[in-house]
């Protein structure tokens with residue numbers, strides 16, 4: 001599977017980042033520094049926080065640069 005440079009995922013969610021839209025407000029790194037960093041590459045680390053909290057933070061991004069979609073769970 002192709003992995004895109006500005007796409008990040010864990011078992012539950014895929015997060016995308018569009019640098020052309022980002023206004024560098026710093027809100028994501030300030031409010032959820034366990035996941036979003038303004039100094040470490042890769043700057044999105046989804047392993048440190050639960051998915052609900054990540055979604056809540058993405059919805060606070062004022063520019064729409066951060067987006068997410070939930071992965072489909074296999075139904076047995």
Ligand code: SF4
Nearest residue numbers: 022023025026028061
């Ligand atoms: S909250 Fe959104 S606009 Fe602000 S730095 Fe993060 S990605 Fe960029």
